Amino acid sequence: MRTHLIRCQNWFAAYTRSFFTGGDALDLPLRVKIEHTAAVQANMAQLAGALNWPPEDRLLAELAGLLHDVGRFPQYSKYHTFRDSISENHARLGLREIGRHRVLHGMPTGARRELSFAIAHHNAFNLPAHPDRRRTLLGCMLRDADKLDIWRVFKTYYCDGRRLNATVDLDLADTPGYTPAALESLRQGRMVRLADVHNRNDFKLLQIAWIYDLNLAPAFDLMRQQGHLEALARTLPLDPVLRRVVKNTLGYAVSRAAGPAVPQFATAVTGSAFRAQ
Numbered sequence: 001m002r003t004h005l006i007r008c009q010n011w012f013a014a015y016t017r018s019f020f021t022g023g024d025a026l027d028l029p030l031r032v033k034i035e036h037t038a039a040v041q042a043n044m045a046q047l048a049g050a051l052n053w054p055p056e057d058r059l060l061a062e063l064a065g066l067l068h069d070v071g072r073f074p075q076y077s078k079y080h081t082f083r084d085s086i087s088e089n090h091a092r093l094g095l096r097e098i099g100r101h102r103v104l105h106g107m108p109t110g111a112r113r114e115l116s117f118a119i120a121h122h123n124a125f126n127l128p129a130h131p132d133r134r135r136t137l138l139g140c141m142l143r144d145a146d147k148l149d150i151w152r153v154f155k156t157y158y159c160d161g162r163r164l165n166a167t168v169d170l171d172l173a174d175t176p177g178y179t180p181a182a183l184e185s186l187r188q189g190r191m192v193r194l195a196d197v198h199n200r201n202d203f204k205l206l207q208i209a210w211i212y213d214l215n216l217a218p219a220f221d222l223m224r225q226q227g228h229l230e231a232l233a234r235t236l237p238l239d240p241v242l243r244r245v246v247k248n249t250l251g252y253a254v255s256r257a258a259g260p261a262v263p264q265f266a267t268a269v270t271g272s273a274f275r276a277q
């Protein structure tokens with residue numbers, strides 16, 4: 001697997017380079033995605049290590065991180081956006097590119113299937129139930145590793161004033177206050193609906209609600225170690241009701257970090273399916 005990982009890393013570097021135009025502003029989102037890919041790969045290595053996966057499986061986990069957002073590059077090049085709803089599903093687009101370039105060529109069939117499953121569903125609303133536990137576990141891990149780094153990206157954007165691009169938070173206004181329906185979703189441990197997101201504070205609540213879609217105890221642990229989400233939460237208004245709900249949500253993450261490393265995979269994998277455990 002080590003040889004495959006090195007070969008894929010070389011392919012990824014050359015493939016992504018081919019989308020650069022030479023224009024700084026136009027290429028910046030691509031640089032952000034390359035940085036995101038490296039961070040997700042690193043998160044995967046940490047999560048697989050925390051679960052004591054054997055070395056070959058840790059490399060497979062890294063490969064999933066490396067290849068999960070391949071579709072972002074042709075997506076941005078063709079549509080100049082990262083919004084799937086107005087372009088294409090970037091997971092499917094990525095798998096098409098991976099197939100077209102024979103990136104997984106020579107790998108064992110089982111590994112190829114596990115990787116394809118994880119990549120295909122990394123951005124889906126739910127991870128569908130699958131009888132193969134390894135596939136489900138890799139899929140869960142990738143979704144967790146991805147979220148952990150999206151929190152980092154938004155933290156650099158909101159807290160460190162990093163320039164990304166205008167569409168990064170859907171061009172939302174930086175107005176005071178928040179939408180009560182967004183906070184209510186968070187209070188109930190549900191994802192915040194995009195229809196309830198009207199300003200940056202609502203978007204931050206949406207990001208915080210992702211906690212309920214995190215799966216593995218080591219991911220909750222890593223979330224706390226990295227501290228990006230807590231930093232993001234500190235930029236929210238000093239409204240006592242809002243602060244209490246956010247505090248409870250962060251408290252939930254603390255309890256999950258101390259819980260079973262891997263949740264039971266009984267049904268489709270969603271945050272709410274695991275909440276009772």
Ligand SMILES: [Fe+2]
Nearest residue numbers: 068069122123
């Ligand atoms: Fe993605």
